[in-house]
Amino acid sequence: MQQSTGAATSSAADSGMGATDLVSRCVGDGGGGGGNSCSGGSSDPAAINTTISSKQADAREPQEQQVAIHYLASFHELCVVTALLPLVTLFTCFVTAYVFQYDDVHETHCRVYNIIPSISAITGVSPQRYFWRFSIALHIGPRIPIAFVYKNYYRSQLRRISPAQVPQTSLLITLILVLNCIEIASLGGVTYISNRENYPVHERIFITFMVCSLCYMLATIKLNGILNAGQALSEKQLLSIKWKKILFAVSILSTVGLLVFFAKHRFYCHDLAFSWFAFFEYLIAIANMLFHFTIIWDFPSQFMMIVQGPRENLAQYLSNRPKLD
Template identity: 80%
Template sequence: MQNIQNSTAVTSSSSGGTRTGCGAVLSSASDSSGAIPEAKSRKISDGGGGIGSVICSGSGGSSGDSCSLHDPSTAATKDAQPQQQQQQQPMAIHYLASFHEICIVTALLPLVTLFTCFVTAYVYQYDDVHETHCRVYNIIPSISAITGVSPQRYFWRFSIALHIGPRIPIAFVYKNYYRSQLKRISPELVPQASWLISLILVLNCIEIAALGGVTYISNRENYPVHERIFITFMICSLCYMLATIKLNGILNAGQSLNVQQQQSIKWKKFFFVASILSTIGLLIFFAKHRFYCHDLAFSWFAFFEYLIAIANMLYHFTIIWDFPSQYMVIVQGPLENISQYLSNRPKID
């Protein structure tokens, strides 16, 4: 049997200079059947005490074996480089807007538009907006009347389109906002609060959809459908207000609230009570107008309708106290970093 001895010098570099480690002596041979022995590896120690391995492969009759040094720390560093480079990529912000200002514009837009439609229709189209099926004396036109004539209908529809757009993401922001407060309450109240959060989101979305329905399906075009959508809007709006007040009572029980939070809860309750009282008055005078055609009954109906609309708008305006210093951001960056941030949010099953 022919013995082959190879001496391999192993070197490693560091910040302090070049160090030379000990040589490794390997012996390889082929048996009588001519089989080629497998590659072998030996752990070695460099001069600095580091541990590596020399991997050698050889064949019988060859002049020498081929050996290479395998350093685990070097391999791990190379594997980690792409991940580190990805994490070091800068994050770019393409859009940054004050959520507070967006909410103010969203809440005030239909209120300003409603006032504009009322004044212009009352001054320039008096006979058109005061026409009713009873043909009795009337001084206050309904919301459907002033937003159903031209050109006010186009202005109102355009305004509601701009209003509905931001309200959809605001509904989901409220959901996450309420869920982030679940950690403050006792565990036995979490299921009830979580159910209310889901209910509030559904009612809010139905209310938004119903608002679009009564806007784009006027009473002049299809009165039965318009009436049913308006009833849906009223029911979902009142239930949404009540569920929100109930949820705030659960989340804030025993908590010290700042001035803004106290203002938000106080005005939410006030506008909810105003909506309930206005709804009762609206139903009473609607019956008087619809079945008895009393004078001014439709005017009182329209008056309470305006109160309900204004109370609903101002109820949603309380968002300025719930989100006083938040921002809406569109950001570009590594998905892993964004996913890691989102995974840190409180989650309740």
């Protein structure tokens, strides 16, 4: 009877019978002589269904663990748009406010003659304020992941330096990340808290932005000097480092000029003092934007992906990709 039962099972499997037909054959053959050798010695239909279900799950498992790329974008293009967005918006706000709202943007507490409005003035009137805030919202979004990309990029270069330098350099990388995040948050603060709505808070956030921006520039230049010491750099890398230094120098000199003319305007109300203050403010803003724009030389051909799949499969997939320093 066991032989006939096994034959029935084999015949059912070969002929492509369903689970119900297979159970019926097994139970029917085993009922007459008490045999129970179907499906590994068990005539229980539930056990047979469990076995079939587990085999079907095993067949589907490799498909569920495949790595799938749902989104692929040029990181270079993303950085270009992110960096240019506030610059283009600032220019648009300046032109429109200067042409159509001249009196509003030149109003100061001293009521003296001025020809250049400040950034807070041109982005604090309507409708420029909405345009500026919308632009900064789009700008800040990519800035946060870019900050972490830079952190991982710098950490990948720690193998270039001696082991004794790694702890201090790692600390410097973390400091750069923190300064960058504070700068981004401060940019949002000075954008959405205007000087007309709450001047004391706006002023303090602006100072925070200035300090963190300058410290971030200095720390970045210092870190590049450590990581690239004795290294053969490409033309784009040399260009990036060169312009970072130039823009940092412009920012330092502009900050000194801004403080001098701010004091002249605030305490002495000199003619054109506020215009000079605004001029240096524009230089600082543009230098800051261009400093971040050097990312186009740091990441000239990278891509950003959104990938689905198990972490271990993803790690194996990425480990097989070529790596670029």
